[in-house]
Amino acid sequence: MFGKRARSIGLAxxxxxxxAQVVWAKPxxxxxxxxFLPVEWALLWFALALPFWALGLRRITVLTREKPExxxxxxxxxxxxxxxxxxxxxxxxxxxxxxTGTGLGAILFGPLVMSVLGSxxxxxxxxxxxxxxxxxxxxxxxxxxxxxxxxxxxxWKLLKGRLPTALTVFLAAACADLFTYxxxxxxxxxxxxxxxxxxxxxxxxxGGIFAVTQIPLAISEGILTVLVFKALQTSASAELKTLGxxxxx
Amino acid sequence: MNPQSMSKNSLPATxxxxxxxxxxxxxxxxxxxxxxxxxxxxxxxxxITEVRPEYEPWFEPLWAPPGSETESLLFALQAGLGCGVxxxxxxLKRGERKNKS
Numbered sequence: 001m002f003g004k005r006a007r008s009i010g011l012a013x014x015x016x017x018x019x020a021q022v023v024w025a026k027p028x029x030x031x032x033x034x035x036f037l038p039v040e041w042a043l044l045w046f047a048l049a050l051p052f053w054a055l056g057l058r059r060i061t062v063l064t065r066e067k068p069e070x071x072x073x074x075x076x077x078x079x080x081x082x083x084x085x086x087x088x089x090x091x092x093x094x095x096x097x098x099x100t101g102t103g104l105g106a107i108l109f110g111p112l113v114m115s116v117l118g119s120x121x122x123x124x125x126x127x128x129x130x131x132x133x134x135x136x137x138x139x140x141x142x143x144x145x146x147x148x149x150x151x152x153x154x155x156w157k158l159l160k161g162r163l164p165t166a167l168t169v170f171l172a173a174a175c176a177d178l179f180t181y182x183x184x185x186x187x188x189x190x191x192x193x194x195x196x197x198x199x200x201x202x203x204x205x206x207g208g209i210f211a212v213t214q215i216p217l218a219i220s221e222g223i224l225t226v227l228v229f230k231a232l233q234t235s236a237s238a239e240l241k242t243l244g245x246x247x248x249x
Numbered sequence: 250m251n252p253q254s255m256s257k258n259s260l261p262a263t264x265x266x267x268x269x270x271x272x273x274x275x276x277x278x279x280x281x282x283x284x285x286x287x288x289x290x291x292x293x294x295x296x297i298t299e300v301r302p303e304y305e306p307w308f309e310p311l312w313a314p315p316g317s318e319t320e321s322l323l324f325a326l327q328a329g330l331g332c333g334v335x336x337x338x339x340x341l342k343r344g345e346r347k348n349k350s
Contacts, residue, residue, distance in 0.1 A: 033306070033309035034306065034308055034309060034310045035306030035307050035309060036297060037304050038307075039307065065324055072341070073338070075334055075338070076334065076335060076338045078334075079330075079331040079332075079333075079334035079335050080331070080335065081331075081339075082327055082328075082330065082331035082334075083327075083328050083331030083332055083335065084328035085327075086325075086328040087328060088324070089273075089274050089276050090274055090277040090281075090286045091277050092276070092277045092280055092281075093277075093281075094277070094280075094281035094283075094284030094286065095284070095286055096286045119308075122263075124327070125327075127311070127312070127322045128311070128323055129314060129320060129324065129327075130310035130312065130313035130314060130320075133308070133310060134308070134310075134311070135307075135308045137269070184260065188296075188297070192297055192300040192301050192304070193300075194299070194300055195301075202300055204299070205296070206296065216273050217273075219273060220270050220273045220274065223266050223269055223270050223273075224270060226266065227263065227266055227267070228335075230259060230263065231339060235339055235343060235346070236338075236342050236344035237329045
């Protein structure tokens with residue numbers, strides 16, 4: 001029926017991706033660099049991130065007061081983000097990028113908690129490693145610490161109990177990773193629309209670069225999250241129960 | 250499947266997953282023998298200047314590592330600190346479990 005059409009679209013896609021690789025052998029890093037968003041966009045993303053930070057802080061305060069036994073696990077999910085965002089993994093495109101690590105915490109504590117923890121990691125990287133930036137912190141937090149965790153949480157809630165737990169954890173974490181990059185591409189495209197093709201052309205441009213590089217990394221992130229989750233099921237079943245996540249169920 | 254049976258039978262599965270992660274990082278190295286897998290700081294700049302050539306970044310990092318060696322030190326430190334916390338967590342939990350039994 002549409003075999004021919006699908007094939008030609010597929011072919012066009014492959015050609016485009018190959019082309020994108022030739023033009024940009026090194027894709028942009030996942031975080032938008034310091035000063036690389038125009039002021040009005042930088043402010044907008046800060047404004048959008050602020051309510052999530054406020055709600056997330058309140059959530060963490062309530063959580064640590066009501067269930068102090070979970071504090072250590074809160075440290076664990078923050079440490080997981082910390083480690084994974086330091087791992088610049090080689091990808092098939094011949095460039096490196098890093099996973100996000102936000103999926104695990106989103107599954108365990110919900111997305112609001114991660115909006116704070118993920119942003120702290122971003123702040124650390126902006127200040128000490130000049131990775132990402134202070135002016136772009138709002139935008140980077142929105143993609144990595146807000147949208148990513150919400151995607152993970154949504155997938156987890158949707159598929160939990162319908163698919164094996166490990167597979168659900170994998171999908172949630174991998175999609176959080178991918179969507180972080182989708183949002184970053186959209187943020188760049190909004191701020192820098194193509195002069196002829198506008199937002200869409202620019203989005204395809206930035207997104208095309210990210211997609212190929214990031215897919216293997218998203219798979220890695222999914223697997224690593226499953227490994228830690230499995231370890232938690234054996235080591236921290238009491239905490240999982242407190243969080244309403246009965247292991248193996 | 251109950252949690253006990255899952256944890257008992259999962260060693261081969263765990264090993265397989267670890268191998269998969271390593272392979273996902275190693276295969277690209279074999280596929281792109283000429284590449285340096287470089288940090289991509291300059292490339293984002295290129296992509297943006299391609300779309301809007303006149304754009305000038307309006308803010309500079311307050312502090313940046315002097316070179317890639319110091320930068321990799323900081324990244325290693327970041328990963329090391331995180332792994333320390335993760336190791337502490339699982340070590341503590343293991344001790345708690347042992348004490349219980």
